[in-house]
Amino acid sequence: MMIKQYQVIGLALALLLSPMAMAQKHTKQQTAHARPASKPVPRALDVDPIKTELTADGQPNLASAKAMIVRQSTGETLYAKNANAPTPIASLTKLMTAMVVLDAGLPMDDVIRINDADIDTLKGTGSRLRLGTELSRRELLEIALVASENRAASALGRSYPGGADAFIRAMNTKAKLLGMMDTRFADATGLNTGNISTAEDLVKLVNAAYQYHDIRAVSTLATSDVPVRGLRDPLHYMNTNALVRKGEWVIGLSKTGYIKEAGRCLVMQAEISGEPLIIVLLDSQGKNSRLGDAQRIRKWLEQGNLLTAGLAKPRLHLSEFNSQH
Helix, strand or coil: CCHHHHHHHHHHHHHHHHHHHHHHHHHHHHHHHCCCCCCCCCCCHHHHCCCCCCCCCCCCCCCCEEEEEEEEEEEEEEEEECCCCCCEHHHHHHHHHHHHHHHCCCCCCCEECCCCCCCEEEEEEEECCCCCEEHHHHHHHHHHHHCCHHHHHHHHHHHHCCCHHHHHHHHHHHHCCCCCCCCCCCCCCCCCCEECHHHHHHHHHHHHCCCCCHHHHHHHCCCCECCCCCCCCCCCEEEHHHHHHHCCCCEEEEEEEECCCCCCEEEEEEEEEEEEEEEEEEEECCCCCHHHHHHHHHHHHHHHHHHCCCCCCCCCCHHHHCCCC
16 A cells, blocks of 8 residues: 555656656757857967968068078078077978988888887887888888978988988088088987077078979878888878968978977978978967968968069078089
């Protein structure tokens, strides 16, 4: 008898609470429809902080702390911002690494094994190249330029005749030959903050690297697939420069760089309004700022400033470097 009483009471409570539950459910559904799903708020370092395209004097308003734009055919400076200020250059270093490797005429099919010496003990960065991975010098060069693979660059320097120390000496000798008097190299990767240069010197570096067919071809690949022994699928790498990946620019050479001390860096040889230019952007703190700066430069020059920007500005006489390899 007691059980039946409890059943009756339970049924009564269920009938009483049912309309209330339905009302609450209906309210929640209305609220869900009324409030759009919130989007994740980007971190400060992920955004491009520049809000105005031009400065008060009509120059491009850039987030990069140091920058330079040069007409490649004449060496004419179209824009300069702190162009002589020395700064760490991070993985822009790998352009010099590539030139020194190619200058040496080493067999590009030689197989090089990744070992303990290639582990990053300076910044603690990781790598998809496991210890013991064997790749050809050509493959290492490709992923060092496309994806800025640090272990690949380290292996290239380490396998140079005389080892890493001889490679660094060759890098610094090459810099002097190119007239890069404010530039010093301390390693092949750019992880070492002792790799120092200026925007003006890097214009010379980009112009010299552009004379190498292999560097032009590889640095402008949108992606790279590298087969690795022991792995079923090849390692898939994407170019670290989103402008190359999107294919909306005419880019003849590209390299990005980043460590905390250097900020976000980007160098390119690119055509704007049919004119070959060298663009150097250094020390930008926002993740997307260097790309935003490139777009601001392009817009500024396409609006007619390409013809007048370089008037009465110095020339770097880049042509004298074009034959030096």
